[in-house]
Amino acid sequence: MSQTRGALFRLTLGLVVGSVALTVAGPRTADAAVTREEVERAIREGVRFLIKEQKENGSWQDYNDGRFKTGVTSLVTLALLTAGEKPDSPAILKAVAYLRGFRPGQLDSTYTIALQTMVFAGVAPEKDGNRILANVDWLERAQIRPDAAPSSRGAWPYGIGRHEGVDNSNSQYALLGLHAASEVGAAVNPEVWNLARSYWQGAQQADGGWGYHFRDQHSTASMTAAGVSSLVITGLRRYQGAEHIEGGTIHNCGKGGDNINLGRGINWLANNFSVGQNFGLGQQWRHYYLYGLERAGRLAGLRFFGEHDWYREGAEKLVHEQDRLSGFWRGGGGESPLLATSFALLFLSKGRAPxxxxxxxxxxxxxxxxxxxxxxxxxxxxxxxxxxxxxxxxxxxxxxxxxxxxxxxxxxxxxxxxxxxxxxxxxxxxxxxxxxxxxxxxxxxxxxxxxxxxxxxxxxxxxxxxxxxxxxxxxxxxxxxxxxxxxxxxxxxxxxxxxxxxxxxxxxxxxxxxxxxxxxxxxxxxxxxxxxxxxxxxxxxxxxGRELPADKLMAREVHDFKVDAPKRGALRIAKLEHPGDWNIAPLAIPNLMSVLSKPPLNFDVTISQKPLRPTDPNLIYYPLVYVHGRAAASFSKEDLDALRKHVDPGGGTIFADAACGSPAFDASFRRLAAELFPNNPLVPIPKDDELLSTRVYFDLKDAQYTKAAGGAKDYPQLEGVKINGHWSIIYSKYDIGCALERHSALDCKGYNYDSALRIAANIVIYSTLP
CATH class of the missing domain: 3.40.50.12140 (Domain of unknown function DUF4159)
Known part of the structure; x- marks a missing residue:
């Protein structure tokens, strides 16, 4: 990420309804110091703590002496799944088997049934389809119906018929359970979404926030995050605006709009942002709030609340608050370590999603x-x-x-x-x-x-x-x-x-x-x-190329490709011009050289490449020559003579690859190699050769092929021509150059960016060895 984090970063979205503008990013503060590795360690330690606390029967200690039976077990299971535990891991298998032993009538709690539904939807929705449908039916029946007072109509109490327990927390979790069910194909009555949306709109405070109950005197961060995510979830199910489609025709195209309530809620979170407290409640249920904040930011498509990069700031806080010895987080105001750790893991794992x-x-x-x-x-x-x-x-x-x-x-x-x-x-x-x-x-x-x-x-x-x-x-x-x-x-x-x-x-x-x-x-x-x-x-x-993007905390590096003057003694690479598409990846070599110039390699290099014809007399100053393309490449007799002289006796090295595994270039380069050295054919470079090992620099045994090339992890398939005990021609029939430009299209047969970088680095370093 950029180092200019003191710069102003103001982004006012054009989501305007009436006179209300939704501001989602403002002056940006310095990047939080948290690293991807720290977050991964925190997640691993949190998972270790939760698994250690699991009982023999697959459950975890119920909250408040069993008042919400199975609720904690469902929450912990959901957190473990989100943190990367596989559905077939022993802990998950035991937990799900335990949860399958309870039907809605045995639980009778909005929290527990909603959380159980989220687990079933995340593990094996095909196997648990009937259980999910039964839970959906229960949640639909538990919703307060249209004939009730506006202060409860469309909300959820603790259980069916328990109107006295209506609150925004129960209502939030009911929607989360229904949303998870709908995402795996369970039908939810559209009227449920409509009623819920109307409730949340009516429950919003004058300041744009939400409280625990309908129009409470004070808004809180946890309930405002719940309000934002609930509006988004119900909005996904109820069209806003006049646009609709009949057949292939769009009627009233573009006549829609963002919801004024959503904008006011997001602005409230921006104006009262904190990861150190649950604004309005202090330390009470702070981890519960952070999980809600993650959900609001992710569902609304926001990286910033006001000036705050919510995930980085929250991750930094959680990483430094974790108990380093046991791996748990301490809760406050009602949160046990099991609850706090589960909410923390949900924030850290979901919030960093690519x-x-x-x-x-x-x-x-x-x-x-x-x-x-x-x-x-x-x-x-x-x-x-x-x-x-x-x-x-x-x-x-x-x-x-x-x-x-x-x-x-x-x-x-x-x-x-x-x-x-x-x-x-x-x-x-x-x-x-x-x-x-x-x-x-x-x-x-x-x-x-x-x-x-x-x-x-x-x-x-x-x-x-x-x-x-x-x-x-x-x-x-x-x-x-x-x-x-x-x-x-x-x-x-x-x-x-x-x-x-x-x-x-x-x-x-x-x-x-x-x-x-x-x-x-x-x-x-x-x-x-x-x-x-x-x-x-x-x-x-x-x-x-169906390749997953890196998560949010992975640093993105922008290489500077400005032309730099050659320095005496610096490593330089020539790019060979030929009648084909010789410059199909113009930034491949600058990308590579930029990486070579930085730690841990610290090579003294010239970032820019030098395009040269084979007969250019300046070729002598470039011991490493790179050639690639997608179309067939052809060379004259004069070109062949010059290249042959550059390699032997000149001691130069030719590095080549077929762009995206092009058969046309592959065939033409094999002809070139045969014409250059008819008595020294291209041969596979053995897997135990120093070129592929740490004896040069990187161990290349786990190079990652693209899906088009089979998707395996293995040694790279390099071929070469050896002259005087040295690989003087190094060739890959699979793409390297396009990958160095971070090209990842589905049809490209080659290596991913990281592997291409390591392969090319080894080739460059090898070419400099005496």
Missing amino acids: VLVNKLVHGPRGDWNHDVDDVRNLVNLVSQDWKNLLTWQFVNPAEATVEDMLQAPIVFFNGHAEPVFTAVGERRLRVYVEQGGFIIADACCNSPIFHEGFLKLMKRVFPEEEYKLKPLSDDHPVWRAKHLLSPTAYPLWGIEHGCRTVVIYSPKDLSCFWNQLERSERDKQNTAILKAAKVGQNIIDYAT
Whole structure:
């Protein structure tokens, strides 16, 4: 992440209803000192504590002398699952077997039945489908019906018929249980969502927050977080605005809006933000509040509440408060160590979930967010398909750094009017793509104005003629990335940049259909919505190669590729020009050299590469020559003579790879090697060779192949030509160069970024050895 954390970072979303603006990020404070490794250690130690406390029968000590039987067991089990315990681990198997022994009638508690439902949905929803349905039925019957007083109508008490126990905490957990059930296919009566939404809107205080009871005198942080997440959950099930779809036609397109109550709740959390206390209650139920804060931030797509990076600040606080000896967290005001530790693990584990898509803010004001649930719904669909929790967030490229933008591998934007970014924002879009990012866009409501504006924007961001936006070919891999789609399914356009397509744009609306993905059962069966969803999944699978993004705490590094003057004695690399696409990954070598120049390697290197023809007399100053491409490469007799002389007797090394495993380049390079040294054929480099070991630098036995190359972890498949006991030609039929640009498309046969970096580093270091 960027080191300029004292800089102002103000992001005012264009979610405006009436005169209320929703501010989600403001002046940014310094990064919390917490590291990814510290969080992982804290999670491991917390898991160890919880498992140690499990009883022989699979349960954990009930709360308050058994008042909420099985509630703690369900909460702990949920925390363990979220923290990475496998469903078939001994602790989870014992816990779930214990929970299956209790039916709703035996529990009679909103908390316990909701939490049990969340566990069943997270472990084996197919096996526990009837149990989930029974719990849904109980929760629906427990909700206070429409004929009750407004102060309780649509809320939940502690149990069926217990009106005296109605409160916002019970109501929050009932919705969490129903939401978990609906996400695994259980039908929930739409009226339940409608009643609950009306209740939460009516229960909101004048200051924008929520209290424990309907319109309490004082708002609290825990209940305001509950109010925000409850509005989002119920909003996913009840359409806001006039937009609807019949057949393939969008009626009242773009006529919707964000909810004024949601904006006021988020502003309350921003204005009263703290991870050290549950504002309004001090230390009481603080860990319960942090779990609610995580949920509110994640569901609303917010990285910041006001000026606060809520996950980093909360993680730093929790990491430093954990009991280092036993691994638990001490609760306050009613929280036992079991409860506090479970809530802490839920915050740490869920809150760091990878961000898949950044939804970009752009002008004119508010035009960027006509479909408030489009990205949320698409990311949820991909999460279910990948079986991993993924998130999304709002980002303004005029204010966010490139490092911030790289927290997600994809950015998305659309609109009705011409998209307007600042000059700084446009430059950051270009750098974001050069650093491995991917752009998805569509013309909301098929807007011709946005379409023309988008074409102009792309010409400014990518002015080079070779990066022209044009329709994707019929054989583009996006049509088969997940679903087999006809190229006529959607009129997708793209920009090729280096090894890959880096922009995919649809002049036909996609987002309005994505916005309906979580609506009524009728909408879920609409063929136009289903087709748009498949197109969205295909684009995301192509853009990412189905590789999970790193979690939130993984540092994103932006390499500086400015041209630097060669220094005496510095390691330099020449990139070989040839009649093919010799520069398909223009930033591969600068990326590599930038890493080599930093700890722990600390090589004295020249970051920029030198493009040279084989016959250039300056080639003598570049002992390592890199060559790659996707198309076939051809060389003249003069080229061959010069390269042969450079290697033997010149002592130079040729390093080559086939971009994305291209068969055309592979065949042409094998011809080149045979013509250069007919008596020294390319042979596989043995797995025990020093080149692949720590005798050079990195141990390469666990190189990670991309899914297109089989997805295995194994030694890299390198071949070479040995002259005078030295590998003078080192070749990979699998891609290295495109991976060094963080290219991860589904069709690329090669290695992932980390493995490509280690392989290339070993080759560079090996080439310098005497």
